[in-house]
Amino acid sequence: MLGDALTRWLERAPRGVFALYAAAVAFATYFGMYAFRKPFAAASFEGETFLASGVALKTAFVIAQLVGYTLSKYVGVGVAPSLPDGRRARALVTLVLASELALLLFAVLPGDLKVVAIFANGLPLGMVWGIVVRYLEGRRTSDALLAGLATSFIVASGVVKDAGRWLMREGDVSEAWMPFATGAVFLPGFLLAVWLLDRLPPPTADDVASRSARPPMDAAMRRAFLRDHGAALAPLLVVYVAVTAYRDFRDNYGVELFDELGYGAAPAIFTETEVPVALGVLVSLALLGLVRRHRAGLFATYALMSAGAALIGGSTWLLSHGGIDGATWMLVTGLGSYLVYVPYNTVLFERFVAVTGVAGNAVFAIQLADALGYTGSVVVQLVKDLGAADATRLAFFRGFSSVVAALALALFALSAARMARTIPAAADPAP
Numbered sequence: 001m002l003g004d005a006l007t008r009w010l011e012r013a014p015r016g017v018f019a020l021y022a023a024a025v026a027f028a029t030y031f032g033m034y035a036f037r038k039p040f041a042a043a044s045f046e047g048e049t050f051l052a053s054g055v056a057l058k059t060a061f062v063i064a065q066l067v068g069y070t071l072s073k074y075v076g077v078g079v080a081p082s083l084p085d086g087r088r089a090r091a092l093v094t095l096v097l098a099s100e101l102a103l104l105l106f107a108v109l110p111g112d113l114k115v116v117a118i119f120a121n122g123l124p125l126g127m128v129w130g131i132v133v134r135y136l137e138g139r140r141t142s143d144a145l146l147a148g149l150a151t152s153f154i155v156a157s158g159v160v161k162d163a164g165r166w167l168m169r170e171g172d173v174s175e176a177w178m179p180f181a182t183g184a185v186f187l188p189g190f191l192l193a194v195w196l197l198d199r200l201p202p203p204t205a206d207d208v209a210s211r212s213a214r215p216p217m218d219a220a221m222r223r224a225f226l227r228d229h230g231a232a233l234a235p236l237l238v239v240y241v242a243v244t245a246y247r248d249f250r251d252n253y254g255v256e257l258f259d260e261l262g263y264g265a266a267p268a269i270f271t272e273t274e275v276p277v278a279l280g281v282l283v284s285l286a287l288l289g290l291v292r293r294h295r296a297g298l299f300a301t302y303a304l305m306s307a308g309a310a311l312i313g314g315s316t317w318l319l320s321h322g323g324i325d326g327a328t329w330m331l332v333t334g335l336g337s338y339l340v341y342v343p344y345n346t347v348l349f350e351r352f353v354a355v356t357g358v359a360g361n362a363v364f365a366i367q368l369a370d371a372l373g374y375t376g377s378v379v380v381q382l383v384k385d386l387g388a389a390d391a392t393r394l395a396f397f398r399g400f401s402s403v404v405a406a407l408a409l410a411l412f413a414l415s416a417a418r419m420a421r422t423i424p425a426a427a428d429p430a431p
Contacts, residue, residue, distance in 0.1 A: 006199045019141045023148030025196040026132055029092065030149060032190030033128045034156035035163070036099040037065070039182035040106070040118065041252050042164035043175035051112055055385050062252045063381045064115045065122035066374055072126025073371035080130030081217040081364040088131050089198035095124035096190060103180040114176070121179075126370065129345060130363045135200050137350055137362050138214035139207045143297075146346035147285030151278040154338055157251050158274030160186070214353070217364050225358055225365070232418040233365070235411040237372055239305075240344050244373030245380040246312075246404045247337045250330075253393050260394040261326030273327065277334040281342055288347055294355035295423055301343050301351060302416045306409055308339025313405030316398055333401060340408055344369050355423055 010018055040061060050060035083091060102121035106114050136145040164182045167173040173181050203214070217225075226233075250257065254270060284304055291297040315332035318324045324332070349362040349369075384396050391399075 003195070003199055006196075007201050010199065011201045015141060019144055021196075022136060022141075022200055023145050025193055025200075026136055026145065026149045027152045028189065028193035029197050030129065030132055030152040031156040031159075032186050032193055033096060033125060034153055035160045035186030035190070036096055036103065036121070036179075036183045037069075037125050038157050038251070039160045039164035040065070040103075040179040042161040042255065043168070043178060044255060045175060050115065057112075059381055059385045060112075060115050061118045063378055064119040066248070066378045066381065068119040068122030069126045070122075070371060070374035070378060072123050073367060073374055076127035076130050076367045077222075077364065077371055078219070080127050080134065080367050081222070083131060083134070084216065085134075085202070088134060089194050092128060092131055092194050092197075093191065095128055096187075098124040100180065100183045100187065103183050107177045107180045126374070127367075129370070130367045132197070133345070133363050133366060134214075135197055137353075138203045140210045141289075142350050143289035143347050144286060146350060147282055147289065150285060150338075150342040150346050151282045154274055154278040154281060154334075154342075158270030161254070161270050210354075214362070222364055229352075229356065229358075229422075232415055232422055235415040235418075236344070236348075237369055239340070239408045239411045240369045240373045241376035242404050242407055243337060243340045244370070245377040246400055247341050248374070248377040249380060249384075249393075249397060249400065250333065250337065253397070254330075256393045257330065257397060258326075260392060261330070263327055273331045273334060276331060277338055280335045281338045284339060285342065285347060288343075294351050297347070298351040298355055298419065298423075299416060301348050302412055302419075305340045305343055305348075306412045308336040308341075309405045309408035309412070311336030311339065312401050313409075316401040316405070319398070336405075 010021065013021070043058070045056070045058040045061070048057035049055060050057050055063075099121045102117050102123075106117035106121065109117050132149065133146065136142055136149060139145065160182060163185065164178045167178050167181050168175065171181070288297060288300055288304065291300050312333050315324060315329050315336065319326070319329040345366055349365040352358070352365070353362045380400075384391070384393070388396055
């Protein structure tokens with residue numbers, strides 16, 4: 001069969017060819033998923049409130065999808081790390097088709113009932129990242145592969161919102177039907193990408209020798225992971241809660257933030273700002289892949305994330321003092337937030353598992369961090385509309401930027417100090 005022949009070819013392919021193929025199909029898979037999750041954020045639903053309350057209708061949509069997505073992350077803590085290899089592709093397709101059906105309900109349900117549909121849309125999607133990472137982790141090229149995967153949601157978030165705006169502007173698609181229409185446009189590409197991703201062969205013996213085996217994790221293995229490494233992980237998880245909420249606020253309300261900054265008429269402003277961010281993150285993570293020893297690579301990751309936090313804080317200070325314009329600030333805060341956020345989903349826990357020799361896989365820690373992070377994102381949405389209703393979204397975001405930067409810098413230093421004591425230099429094996 002064609003699929004088996006492709007797998008055999010990949011087993012014999014040079015490492016560089018294999019890496020390009022794996023990175024491309026993983027990128028395409030997760031990029032496609034974003035067409036079902038984020039296009040609704042391109043609509044403003046201006047002037048509408050939820051159940052005649054003080055909560056804006058768009059905020060209700062954002063929170064409802066986040067709640068569904070967060071619940072999916074919690075379910076994924078158990079499901080994604082333990083999913084048998086042969087069921088991963090079927091799971092990916094099932095999850096995305098369910099989310100597209102929910103977008104159809106979003107289009108046809110009246111008014112406030114659309115909140116139920118957007119909740120159902122988010123509910124399947126929180127496990128997709130972990131399942132895709134399972135294909136890529138535990139390989140000598142994992143740092144590069146995961147860096148390529150990470151750029152998918154940075155680029156996709158802007159592209160699918162621009163696509164949704166184009167459908168409303170040029171295709172005369174309503175705000176209600178636009179998310180479903182955007183998903184339908186991207187669905188064939190997503191299905192092809194999943195089929196190609198599922199052709200990847202498992203890690204080789206050399207991969208296992210370098211990065212350790214990555215078996216499915218049962219409940220006892222997950223408890224042991226938290227018992228043995230919880231003290232170093234706790235500060236990291238607190239930062240992740242904050243930066244996930246921050247990144248998500250910037251992502252969900254990008255339209256409103258750019259409008260307040262005076263860029264609302266720019267037709268491709270998201271693509272223009274997010275593509276440079278994606279390239280910056282990709283280059284930074286690729287450079288981490290040059291650090292061959294896993295302990296050194298782990299601390300280089302701490303340094304990169306700290307640099308991202310400094311970019312958020314420094315650019316916000318410059319904006320307040322007239323040193324940069326609004327578009328530059330949005331670009332730099334995007335770069336900074338993703339330099340903090342993306343390593344959690346890619347190299348941070350990959351290196352952690354490699355250097356500690358944890359019995360299991362990195363996906364458990366990734367799913368756990370995501371579940372907690374999106375819980376924080378829900379809370380921040382409510383704080384803004386109920387606790388800071390008089391502040392514009394731009395003013396709220398600027399204040400939030402300073403808080404996130406300071407918190408991240410302090411807690412990264414604390415966690416890195418703990419890891420330095422836990423994993424001495426002599427424990428850093430050559431890969």
